[in-house]
Amino acid sequence: MKIRFKIVAGFALLSIMLAIAGFFSIYELKRLNLSVHEMLEENYKSIIASKMMLEALEREDSGVLLYLLGKQSEGSELLNQGDSLFSSGLTIAQNNLTETGEDRLTDELSENYRHYREQAVHSLSGISGGEFAQWYLEGAHRSFLQVKKSVQELMDMNQDALYKGAGEIQNRMVRSIVPGIVAIISSIVFLILFNYLINHFFISPILRINRQLRRYERSLGPFNADIETRDEIKDLESSIQDLITRLR
């Protein structure tokens, strides 16, 4: 093989290794970026929506209690605010289905909320003074707890996914760093090897040829640089030998 090919091959292989390591690091970093984005966009959005729904439910529950205590206008206002907030939260959650089973949970939540509104809010005006406590504890509050449980389940699901996602991100971070480390170490090994082989197969033979030539110049002794490879250096040795033979 020609010297030029050997040297180019050395640098080409080194470049390929570094380029691929770089490519993988960038690829993993991009995936890492995507994971963070996904996590914030998908899971965190649903968690915020769940928090909104919990806040809305608390407002509606307070509204019901105020209504029952005779403060009907304040109660109605709170009930309307709560309903509007809950609907916004539910819409966000329904438009952000990212986990398996999340659609089932949001459907269940919507159904439970509809039931709560029917039982607690719509029948509120027909309750007479003495039935207030029993009606609230057995009907409205139970439905309220049921909806709250559904919201909590949705939030837990997204929090679990967020936790899992964080683990995945940590793993991706390692994966984006490791190829770089491996490439650096492999390149160092490769360079040491490259340096050794260049010394052994190119520099040492040239020095040997030089030494042999000087020896020949001094004593006209035999010329033999003992070149192992079959490349331009071997050709050079053969040419010098031919020249010496002709000079003799």
Next chain:
Amino acid sequence: MRPTTIIRSIANILLLNGAFMSVCLIVSLVQMDDAIPGLLFSTLVSVILGVFPLIYIPRFKYLSSSEGIQVVVFGWLGTCLIGALPFFLYGGEFTFINSLFESVSGYTTTGSSILTDIEVLPRSILLWRSTTHWIGGIGIIVFALLIMPFSRHSKMILVKTEISEVAQRSFHFKAGETLRILLYIYVGLTLLETILLHLAGMTWFDAVNHSFATVATGGFSTKNQSVAYFDSFTIEAIIAVFMFLSGLHFGLLFGTVTGKNNNIFHSEVVRLFFLFLAGGVVLVALKLYLTGSYDISGSLRHSLFQVVSLGTTTGFATVDTAHWPFFTQLVLIYFTLQCACVGSTSGGLKFDRMLVFFKSLKNYLIRIRHPNAITVIRINKQTVTEEMERNIILFILIYLFIFFLNSLLLSAMGIDHITSFSASAATLGNVGPGFGQVSSLANFGGLPAGAKILLMINMIFGRLEIFNLITVVYLFRKG
């Protein structure tokens, strides 16, 4: 010493590793799993480090003995290092030390794992784990000699270095022929076991992985519960038979298949090895039955599988032996130390050496009573020379010294005595599981990093049969 010849030989070995890695890469690409970048990059590093020296260094015809030893030792070390890359790049439970541990354990066919959950790994990584066993079982050097271009003289030197002196006694062939026989038997056993395991109910993937691990006497499984997961007597029986066969001298197996006289039925070593294993099975089964651990069939079934598994250095499990009576654990530790026959894929002391040791002891007792008696040791009707006898006894002594030293060092790291003792025996003998913290269904992940490094050195000592590693250190000291 010519470093270039050593580098060129090791480059061939790395290239071969790259070829095996590329098969796992194809699996990864088909499955589109998470291991694609890691496997692709590992394959490239392996191929680049393998191809580069081949471009520069011209072919050579001769290899000296000391060069041969260095090729074997550095070839194994380089292979273990490169083999750890797919694990390290995959991440998860694979930290650098854990990846190296898994790789060394795989190539040396030890089968000790650091993984707490094997089943979450992608198929390509599971296949790579089993492949390290399969490459290491017959020996990466032997594989390289079979596939890569080496001169006849180099082959002879490397076969002499890689295959122990005792094992070569039953190979009455030239180096090239010996290598071919090893390959035929190895591939034949693997194919046959894969088909039988599939017929017994395993998926093709599990069958291939388990047969790789059985024939290499490794022990890596694709399931957290090892062979216990399948809960099938047929599967256990097939694996037990193949573990036993893989623990025998491959030259004798070849003789048996081809109808030669030099076969397993005429071998004194095989006969005695079988009797020892049978004795172990009976002892363990009796103790298990008498202590009420299992009924009679359960005692026999589990005893047979565990004794054959540890006695052949495989390390598969059907139960967690950590809960077995102490007596049965001691019997299993004996088999962990004794190991299987020379010329097989198993590691450790080897039964043939133990036999020479016992016969040497017997002759010594005869000579005490009759000082002028001329005593000769014969194994399979062949005389064991005094030099070989001396080497074997020296090997056993160094082996036991390393075993005790390691147990001591592990204890000094705060590891309990049963774990230290059994982990040291299990890794030096390339068996795999021990007792205590590292029992058959547990793992080595909880051990400190220092202990893992020590156990890795143990595994390499066990696989390279101690003397090669010592010789390299000696050569370097002498410069």
